[in-house]
Structure formats: structure tokens, C-alpha cells
Amino acid sequence: MELAYLQTPIGLAEFEGDENGLSAVRVLDQEKPIGIIPEALEDAVYQFQEYFEGKRENFDLKLNPSGTDFQKNVWKLLQEIPFGKTVSYLELSKKLGDPKAIRAVASANGKNPLWIIVPCHRVIGSNGDLVGYAGGLHRKKWLLEHESPAKQMALF
Numbered sequence: 001m002e003l004a005y006l007q008t009p010i011g012l013a014e015f016e017g018d019e020n021g022l023s024a025v026r027v028l029d030q031e032k033p034i035g036i037i038p039e040a041l042e043d044a045v046y047q048f049q050e051y052f053e054g055k056r057e058n059f060d061l062k063l064n065p066s067g068t069d070f071q072k073n074v075w076k077l078l079q080e081i082p083f084g085k086t087v088s089y090l091e092l093s094k095k096l097g098d099p100k101a102i103r104a105v106a107s108a109n110g111k112n113p114l115w116i117i118v119p120c121h122r123v124i125g126s127n128g129d130l131v132g133y134a135g136g137l138h139r140k141k142w143l144l145e146h147e148s149p150a151k152q153m154a155l156f
Contacts, residue, residue, distance in 0.1 A: 002038035006045050008052050010139045013115070015041045015048075021064030024113040027135045044117075051116065054146075057083035059117045067111065074108035081122040084147045088126045110134055116143065 001023065004015040012032060016024040018040050025044070037045050043061060050056035065075065077095055081087055089109070093101040110132060112120040121143040125131040133140035 002040055004037040004041040004045055005032050005034045006048055007034065008048070010142050011135070013048060015044050017041055017044065017064065021062035022114065022117070023064045023066065025115040025117055026113075027115055027139065048116070052146075057147075061117065063114060063117070065113045065118075067108075067113070070104065071108040071111055074105055075112055075114070075118045078109065078112065078118045078120055078123070081119055083119075084149045086122045086124045086144065088124055090126050092123065106132060122147075 001016050001018055006013045006015070008027075011027040011029060014024075014026045014028050014032070015022065016026075022041070022044050025048075047056055047059050047061060051059070065072070067075065073096065074092065077092055089102045089106050090099065092109075093099050093105045096105065109120045109123055112118050112134075115135065121133060121135075121140045130137050130140050130144075
């Protein structure tokens with residue numbers, strides 16, 4: 001596996017993957033030297049840059065995450081959540097065919113290894129609250145505001 005890093009407005013992104021696809025994207029709180037980006041990860045880093053510049057809403061990457069079949073099913077559903085939209089854990093569990101699977105869906109969501117690309121930040125509580133985000137609720141809030149179709153204009 002190869003590694004690459006990209007500084008984003010909300011932390012350092014660490015990419016992990018190889019010619020078989022991208023296996024993980026994590027946000028780090030510590031600094032690391034950026035270094036040379038391996039060829040297998042160039043497209044992922046480039047698409048991430050576009051996302052943070054507001055030029056990309058969807059990712060077109062070969063993905064290769066590790067997980068159980070259930071987790072992969074949840075992650076696939078997460079990728080169907082449109083840019084700028086949110087869904088609840090209950091809605092996801094209903095789409096999986098089991099409204100009682102909320103905790104299992106939340107657990108799979110929390111184990112998502114592909115930060116932003118598999119948009120687990122678009123999942124909120126049934127009451128509309130921002131809940132449960134491995135990267136920290138401050139990042140979840142930032143990402144949802146970044147994707148919001150109704151951008152706030154600065155007064156000054």
C-alpha cells in the first residue's frame with residue numbers, strides 16, 4: 001500500500017491505496033510531510049483538491065475498502081446520498097430493508113474508511129441533529145456547510 005497526503009481546510013487527508021484502488025482516506029490532526037504523491041493515488045488527491053475548491057460534487061475513483069458485506073452495503077448506500085442532501089440513520093436502515101438495524105447502520109457508518117468519498121458526513125439523527133462523526137462534529141458541520149446549496153454570503 002502506498003500513502004499520500006493533502007492539506008485540506010479541515011485537516012490533513014491521508015490517502016492509502018495501490019493499483020487495486022483506494023482503500024482508505026483519513027483525516028489526521030497531526031502534521032506530516034506531504035512528499036511526492038504516488039502515481040496510484042494522484043487521481044484521488046486531485047479529485048479531493050477539486051472537492052475542496054468547490055469544483056467537484058462526486059468522485060470517480062476505483063475503490064477497494066476492507067469491510068464486511070453488511071458494511072460494504074451501507075457504504076454503497078452512503079454513496080447514493082446526493083451532494084448537498086442529508087439522510088437519517090433510520091432512512092438508511094429502511095433502505096436496507098430493516099428499520100430496526102439503526103445501530104448496525106450507525107456502526108458501519110462509523111467504520112467507513114473512505115472519508116468524504118463515501119459521504120458518511122451526510123447522515124444525521126432523525127431529529128436533524130448532527131450526531132456521531134469519527135472526524136469530529138466540527139468537521140461534519142464544515143462539510144455540510146461546504147456542500148449546502150444555500151451558501152451564506154459574508155457581510156464584510
